[in-house]
Amino acid sequence: MSNVDRWLLPDGIDEVLPEQAHLVEKMRREIIDLYHNWGYDLVIPPMVEFTESLLSGSGQDLDLMTFRLTDQLSGRLMGVRADITPQVARMDAHSLNLSIPGRFCYAGTVLHTLPRGPLESRSPISVGVELFGESSISADIEIIELFLNTLSVAEIGHVSLDLGHVDIVRGLIGEANLSVDLEAEIFDLLQRKARTELAVWISENIENEQLSAWFNKLPQLTGGIEILETAKAALDGAPEVVINALNQLETAIHSLDTSHLNIHLDLSEMPGYHYHTGIVFAAYIQGYGKALGNGGRYDHVGEAFGRSRPATGFAFDLKTLVSQGSCSQSLSLGIFAPFCPDSSRREEIKSLRRQGFRVVEGFENQVIDYEELKCNRQLVKIGGKYIVEFLS
DSSP, X not given: OOXXXXXXXXXXXXXXXXXXXXXXHHXXXXXXXXXXXXXXXXXXXXXXXXXXXXXXXXXHHHHHHOEEEXXXXXXXXXXXOSOSHHHHHHIIIIIIOXXXXXXXXXXXXXXXXXXSSTTOOSSOEEEEEEEESOOSHHHHHHHHHHHHHHHHHTTOOSOEEEEEEHHHHHHHHHHHTOXXXXXXXXXXXXXXXXXXXXXXXXXXXXXXXXXXXXXXHGGGOEESTTHHHHHHXXXXXXXXXXXXXXXHHHHHXXXXXXXXXXXXXXXXXXXXXXXXXXXXXXXXXXXXXXXXXXEEXXXXXXXXXXXXXXXXXEXXXXXXXXXXXXXXXXXXXXXXXXXXXXXXXXXXXXXXXXXXXXXXXXXXXXXXXXXXXXXEEEEEEETTEEEEEEOO
């Protein structure tokens, strides 16, 4: 290995340098304060856990994304977290065991074995919330509103909110009583919007004419909020779970302030089909090719921990919010205090720092570069008194 190679980071692992780190931390504080104001308590789960706990009920996707290592104390297998939601579910089920709905928020680095997409980080800073113990549509609405408020704090405008409900497809599949293999086939066709292939598949595998018609209409049920009325007519007579899903989406949309929000519905979309259980959502902006953040309901997440409570939540990558937002406040420039063995100088520096000023002390014989020091003022002694002067 050459000397140059020694300092290279692994693909997908990034570092955050001072000016950007300042913005990331500022954003983190503002977002956590937002969540606190909504009643969400901050939790800090550990970076590693035993895999039987970390991956309980999380599905194969998260399993493949998780780095594993052997605990040198117990000999048991541990995993480095790739998602914080299962950890918070464990805390809700065992560490806290609340009788009321639990509202939690978090911000921490996660690690992925592979990037989720081209050029994506394998070490995002995940920030989000989880709400446990409330199954009503009011909980979904609260979570979506807080999701949108997070984007406002990040100063991200012209947002497109994608909404869906997994019970629409799941309800029709349940009515069809398909095998696991056939279910996987129609899931793939619906996600690819392969209408011609889907029509052929339906003719070969679905005998019920009404059910066949409903499945064929699903890929067409995409568009603005007006598509709900189209869906109600197209799926008239569908199983009750499907109709309830449409009604929930309608209730959620009517509860949101849509004056500055573009809402897009795709009623055949099923992100996290084997994980989510109700309303799902994601946020997009023009010019950014993937979701800024996503979330939804996942009522079975606590089953593996012996306490199945209704659950919903969302997560963002904090670094993405900073890079895509309008927050461009740079690090506040400080005050340079040249080296001088003077006790009154030390007292003045303490006073300035207590007032919230950034003060950088010089060393004896130090070469001074104010730009690198990030200072635009200097502490000087005039007439026996210390004052702060702007640098010329």
